[in-house]
Amino acid sequence: EAGVAQSPRYKIIEKRQSVAFWCNPISGHATLYWYQQILGQGPKLLIQFQNNGVVDDSQLPKDRFSAERLKGVDSTLKIQPAKLEDSAVYLCASSPGPLGTEAFFGQGTRLTVV
Amino acid sequence: AQSVTQLGSHVSVSEGALVLLRCNYSSSVPPYLFWYVQYPNQGLQLLLKYTTGATLVKGINGFEAEFKKSETSFHLTKPSAHMSDAAEYFCAVSDRGGTASKLTFGTGTRLQVTL
Numbered sequence: 001e002a003g004v005a006q007s008p009r010y011k012i013i014e015k016r017q018s019v020a021f022w023c024n025p026i027s028g029h030a031t032l033y034w035y036q037q038i039l040g041q042g043p044k045l046l047i048q049f050q051n052n053g054v055v056d057d058s059q060l061p062k063d064r065f066s067a068e069r070l071k072g073v074d075s076t077l078k079i080q081p082a083k084l085e086d087s088a089v090y091l092c093a094s095s096p097g098p099l100g101t102e103a104f105f106g107q108g109t110r111l112t113v114v
Numbered sequence: 115a116q117s118v119t120q121l122g123s124h125v126s127v128s129e130g131a132l133v134l135l136r137c138n139y140s141s142s143v144p145p146y147l148f149w150y151v152q153y154p155n156q157g158l159q160l161l162l163k164y165t166t167g168a169t170l171v172k173g174i175n176g177f178e179a180e181f182k183k184s185e186t187s188f189h190l191t192k193p194s195a196h197m198s199d200a201a202e203y204f205c206a207v208s209d210r211g212g213t214a215s216k217l218t219f220g221t222g223t224r225l226q227v228t229l
Binding site: 043091104106 | 123148150155157158160163206216217218219222
């Protein structure tokens with residue numbers, strides 16, 4: 001079974017530039033999550049999708065971050081414009097359904113904003 | 115609101131020694147509890163989880179954890195550490211809210227294994 005795919009693995013941009021991350025979840029998984037992991041901290045949920053609907057985006061900085069999940073499958077997370085404090089690893093995860101079941105994580109995208 | 119506290123950001127043990135990583139949780143409803151491991155430049159991998167039933171949960175790589183409701187704890191243990199266990203370990207909690215459930219992580223504990 002293929003895992004959660006994310007691209008790119010690494011990205012370096014200047015502040016005020018835009019960046020987009022892509023995630024392809026495990027086939028058939030209805031729930032998709034984007035987490036932000038700042039160095040030395042635990043992952044923080046940014047947004048959670050159930051199929052192509054948003055379940056929770058309470059911690060997403062909506063003035064600069066946006067996310068969508070097309071047709072309930074792939075997802076993109078965008079930052080525009082980026083700030084220095086956005087430097088982090090962005091993790092995508094998927095699960096087949098309600099939690100109690102396991103969330104499977106991709107390898108993440110390491111973003112450095114200079 | 116739910117939260118997780120991991121005591122000790124760094125733990126160092128000798129190879130062959132007992133591993134004990136501490137996790138305490140806060141949840142207004144009976145929780146689901148998880149331990150994940152993260153190797154350098156990798157995503158998170160599930161070690162074990164507690165949902166219902168037996169409070170002693172066994173996971174991969176010889177790890178186990180015990181859910182203690184009275185202590186609101188879910189400590190991770192392994193009888194004998196191996197060099198390959200060196201990694202970052204995260205405890206996480208979720209409520210039982212169905213599709214609206216979210217997974218909340220602790221700040222992590224970095225395990226170092228020495229010869």
